[in-house]
Amino acid sequence: MKLLLVEDEVRLAKALAELLRREGYEVDHCADGLSGRDAVESGTYDAIILDVMLPGIDGFAIAREARRAKIKTPILMLTAKGELDDKVTGLDSGADDYLIKPFQSAELLARLRALLRRNLPTDDGSLSFGDIALKQGTARLTCVKTGQEVRLGEKEYRLLEYLIANQGQILTREQIAVRIWGYDSDAEYNNVEVYVSFTRKKLHFVGAETEIKAVRGVGYELRYRHV
Numbered sequence: 069m070k071l072l073l074v075e076d077e078v079r080l081a082k083a084l085a086e087l088l089r090r091e092g093y094e095v096d097h098c099a100d101g102l103s104g105r106d107a108v109e110s111g112t113y114d115a116i117i118l119d120v121m122l123p124g125i126d127g128f129a130i131a132r133e134a135r136r137a138k139i140k141t142p143i144l145m146l147t148a149k150g151e152l153d154d155k156v157t158g159l160d161s162g163a164d165d166y167l168i169k170p171f172q173s174a175e176l177l178a179r180l181r182a183l184l185r186r187n188l189p190t191d192d193g194s195l196s197f198g199d200i201a202l203k204q205g206t207a208r209l210t211c212v213k214t215g216q217e218v219r220l221g222e223k224e225y226r227l228l229e230y231l232i233a234n235q236g237q238i239l240t241r242e243q244i245a246v247r248i249w250g251y252d253s254d255a256e257y258n259n260v261e262v263y264v265s266f267t268r269k270k271l272h273f274v275g276a277e278t279e280i281k282a283v284r285g286v287g288y289e290l291r292y293r294h295v
């Protein structure tokens with residue numbers, strides 16, 4: 069699970085990032101509103117922890133812009149104590165939940181888990197779409213119709229996980245590259261094509277009618293060829 073933390077208070081940001089990494093999350097951090105907005109709008113995170121008062125653009129504006137841009141990533145907003153209207157403004161602006169500073173680590177983690185669960189349609193830790201299911205932890209792809217299974221490589225797994233979590237949406241090559249290889253990597257967009265091709269072969273292998281559809285000039289989308 070990949071998280072974005074947008075927080076300008078250096079010590080708090082550092083402590084939060086450490087806490088989240090210890091819990092097994094991958095964390096990217098932005099320390100101002102502008103870089104935060106760009107990262108949020110990349111649409112490549114499972115959840116976003118967004119501070120309200122930021123240099124550049126505030127958290128409310130970032131959340132509003134993200135929702136206008138059809139970014140559906142769950143947002144947990146951090147607001148300072150005493151800013152009474154923040155709760156209302158935060159939820160109005162498109163945040164999914166809010167937390168008042170100072171807060172307990174356990175509370176932050178609990179709220180975060182609740183937000184992340186919304187992306188997981190089943191109770192047993194598997195993601196599903198069309199006729200396929202993806203078991204978390206084991207990285208197994210199953211076709212529920214044929215009963216066939218195959219093991220996925222790490223990047224294939226992350227690609228399918230990302231496509232399933234964003235079902236009904238077209239993901240660009242850039243979004244996929246950032247999601248799988250990160251901002252700092254040298255990955256070229258044609259790496260995305262290579263992994264899409266590997267993953268398609270595995271979908272074919274298990275006899276799935278779910279396919280990774282290329283949308284010309286845009287990117288990829290998961291479709292189910294229901295006959």
Ligand code: CA
Pocket residue numbers: 075076077119120121122
């Ligand atoms: Ca702040």
